[in-house]
Amino acid sequence: MLPEMVKLRRKGEELLEDGLGLLRPFATTLGMLFTRPITVQYPEEKRVLPARSRGRIILTRSPDGDERCVACFLCSAACPVSCISMEAATREDGRRYASWFRINFGRCIFCGLCEEACPTLAIQLTPDYEFSKATIMELVYEKPALLVDHGGKDPDYDFYRHAGVTEKGEKGSHVNEQEPVDVKRLLP
Amino acid sequence: MSLWLAGLALLLVKIGLVLFVVLTGAAYLVLAERKLLARFQLRLGPNRAGPLGIWQPLADALKLLMKEDTVPAGADRPLFLAAPAMSAATAMLIFAVVPFGDSLTIAGRPVPLVVADVSVGLLFVLALSSIGVYGVVLGGWASNSSFSLLGAIRGGAQMISYELPLALSLAPVVMLAGSFSLVDIVSAQAGCPFIVKQPAAFLIFCVSALAESKRLPFDLPEAENELMAGYHTEYSGMRFGLYFVGEYVNMIALGCLVAVFFLGGWRGPLLPPFVWLMLKAALVPLVLIWVRATLPRLRFDQLMHSSWKVLTPLALANILVTGGLMAALG
Numbered sequence: 001m002l003p004e005m006v007k008l009r010r011k012g013e014e015l016l017e018d019g020l021g022l023l024r025p026f027a028t029t030l031g032m033l034f035t036r037p038i039t040v041q042y043p044e045e046k047r048v049l050p051a052r053s054r055g056r057i058i059l060t061r062s063p064d065g066d067e068r069c070v071a072c073f074l075c076s077a078a079c080p081v082s083c084i085s086m087e088a089a090t091r092e093d094g095r096r097y098a099s100w101f102r103i104n105f106g107r108c109i110f111c112g113l114c115e116e117a118c119p120t121l122a123i124q125l126t127p128d129y130e131f132s133k134a135t136i137m138e139l140v141y142e143k144p145a146l147l148v149d150h151g152g153k154d155p156d157y158d159f160y161r162h163a164g165v166t167e168k169g170e171k172g173s174h175v176n177e178q179e180p181v182d183v184k185r186l187l188p
Numbered sequence: 189m190s191l192w193l194a195g196l197a198l199l200l201v202k203i204g205l206v207l208f209v210v211l212t213g214a215a216y217l218v219l220a221e222r223k224l225l226a227r228f229q230l231r232l233g234p235n236r237a238g239p240l241g242i243w244q245p246l247a248d249a250l251k252l253l254m255k256e257d258t259v260p261a262g263a264d265r266p267l268f269l270a271a272p273a274m275s276a277a278t279a280m281l282i283f284a285v286v287p288f289g290d291s292l293t294i295a296g297r298p299v300p301l302v303v304a305d306v307s308v309g310l311l312f313v314l315a316l317s318s319i320g321v322y323g324v325v326l327g328g329w330a331s332n333s334s335f336s337l338l339g340a341i342r343g344g345a346q347m348i349s350y351e352l353p354l355a356l357s358l359a360p361v362v363m364l365a366g367s368f369s370l371v372d373i374v375s376a377q378a379g380c381p382f383i384v385k386q387p388a389a390f391l392i393f394c395v396s397a398l399a400e401s402k403r404l405p406f407d408l409p410e411a412e413n414e415l416m417a418g419y420h421t422e423y424s425g426m427r428f429g430l431y432f433v434g435e436y437v438n439m440i441a442l443g444c445l446v447a448v449f450f451l452g453g454w455r456g457p458l459l460p461p462f463v464w465l466m467l468k469a470a471l472v473p474l475v476l477i478w479v480r481a482t483l484p485r486l487r488f489d490q491l492m493h494s495s496w497k498v499l500t501p502l503a504l505a506n507i508l509v510t511g512g513l514m515a516a517l518g
Binding site: 026035 | 224226229481482483
């Protein structure tokens with residue numbers, strides 16, 4: 001074949017490829033026309049969010065119905081926007097609790113750092129995101145509004161059964177706790 | 189005297205009917221575009237105003253009418269106010285020469301189903317599309333805004349460049365029909381539509397018309413990610429609405445022109461002529477929407493390149509070939 005012919009043929013192939021490149025997208029978009037739309041029509045249809053998605057914050061309870069929160073202030077310290085505030089108090093049986101607990105959802109960014117910081121699994125985020133309000137002060141939630149009567153993501157967890165505090169059960173009776181060593185005996 | 193009055197009444201009725209159909213068509217074309225574009229992008233599109241969103245055009249019109257009509261400080265007020273009307277009016281005037289059926293006979297007199305059978309109808313159409321450039325250029329210039337001005341300059345350059353292949357692609361049609369009148373051009377296609385005889389002219393006309401309508405992939409005058417909204421950045425309320433209506437009326441006008449010049453106008457079996465024209469005219473807007481969903485925007489140099497180095501020479505060659513064949517075949 002003459003070099004001119006080869007050149008011409010290559011040019012023709014390029015032109016064909018370009019033409020197809022112009023037409024192929026049309027087939028793609030036409031295919032989309034016959035594909036079911038992925039729109040979720042929000043107020044009527046609601047997406048089922050994953051259980052661990054971060055929405056409205058709750059305060060959970062132990063299996064025995066006591067509040068989990070011990071008012072340690074770790075969530076409040078971890079909160080990057082300082083939307084959590086509380087006051088600690090001690091019950092007659094020696095247990096700490098929050099005498100008031102307040103989350104300003106107008107400021108909350110739903111980052112979940114409070115949940116990560118919490119040693120007792122008390123503060124948890126729920127998938128509920130539909131709690132917009134007409135006035136901003138309604139977004140300030142107090143303890144009764146935050147407290148729920150279930151254990152949230154880990155309902156069987158009881159901080160006091162692990163922590164070794166004598167308030168619930170004697171020494172050595174907690175989960176994974178060994179019998180206390182009798183220091184008066186010298187036997188190995 | 190009474191005959192003269194009857195003629196006037198008939199004319200007014202025809203104008204009223206055409207405007208009603210065209211404006212309603214434009215309003216629902218907006219809805220069709222939003223719906224189709226949404227489906228192309230796996231969305232649903234407007235479906236809140238009435239079943240399937242059929243009241244959406246009314247809601248849009250109401251919204252535009254109730255919005256504040258602002259004129260920017262330092263704008264050339266008379267031009268600013270007049271420019272959108274220019275854009276919309278030129279688009280609507282094209283329908284004056286589009287024939288939508290064979291002539292009827294009412295009370296023994298022939299009534300042509302066209303608002304005005306102008307003997308230079310094709311030139312009238314081209315002239316209107318040239319005047320349409322003023323709507324863009326003056327609107328952008330009068331706004332006293334750099335985005336508008338840039339859009340207007342682009343629009344002016346683009347529309348003037350594409351007018352050349354647009355007009356040249358129609359020359360073979362005129363040669364075949366032997367007339368500038370749109371009525372005669374439709375009559376000349378009684379045997380076979382010109383798309384069969386002139387596929388190249390059809391393609392050149394379609395691409396140029398797409399560029400004339402300033403739609404994707406040729407929407408550089410209003411390229412929203414560079415120029416906000418281009419020449420109509422500063423417009424609000426119903427004045428923006430006029431530009432909007434102008435664009436969609438223009439799409440329908442292009443559909444009608446493609447139907448008249450290449451697809452045989454109102455001719456077709458079984459269905460009434462008007463329905464045939466509507467069907468053929470709807471084809472182009474639908475394809476324009478498909479193109480919008482598919483192709484990205486061109487670069488400005490590519491735009492100019494395709495007009496001056498590709499389409500114009502092709503159109504000229506097409507005229508030569510057509511003339512040669514006509515001379516050879518007698």
